[in-house]
Amino acid sequence: RSNSELASGYKNILVCAIDESEDRAGMGACDMAFIVRLDNGTLKNYTPIYPGGMTHPTASEPMEYQQQGAGAALLLHDAFYDADNDKGMKLAKEIVQYRTNETIDNVVAVNTQALDAVLAAAGPIEVNGENTTASGIDIIREEDWGYGVSRGDAVMNIVKAAAKKAKDPSIKSSMVNAAMDQFSKGNIIMDEEGAFVGLLASKG
DSSP: OOGGGGGSSEEEEEEEEEETTSOSSSSOEEEEEEEEEEETTEEEEEEEEOOTTOEEEEEEOOHHHHHTTOOSEEEGGGTTOSSOHHHHHHHHHHHHHHHHOOOOOEEEEEEHHHHHHHHHHHOSEEETTEEEOOOHHHHHOGGGOOSSSOHHHHHHHHHHHHHHHTTSHHHHHHHHHHHHHHHHTTSEEESSHHHHHHHHHHTO
């Protein structure tokens, strides 16, 4: 698929939010995910995916976690356990497709450092009428979301607020530069690298 193709047509992108503070060879633990639907590169809608109970049909959970009481089936939470990022993205895609019956066209994984960098570039954002400077770790860590507000809604409120800031071309340019920088550092990964660059260039 060419770069421009991600920005054309109807696409489902699985976005995995990764907490890299959990010690493992791979990128980190997937604490939250979304299926983001793009129509010609524009966000149409999204579905929050809570990793709890999301397991792979055939792949096994790492033995050290099985010994700590996890089940035999690989959890979405642990899809990025291995140092091989391509394997992690493939496993995450297979789990979500199997459990939701949704077709996933592409996978993006973003860790908290990358989220922090892009949000910092956006500057203070307004959520529910209040200026906030959100941190990636707060967004991704599940225990911070309590009663009344689902974590998925809370995350998307911040994403939407940041997207609103990106309508300002100079802020958008800072955010895109931050994302590209994080991508080069491996804090954002995508199964089709060129597609990520192409999508950022076209729509941000």
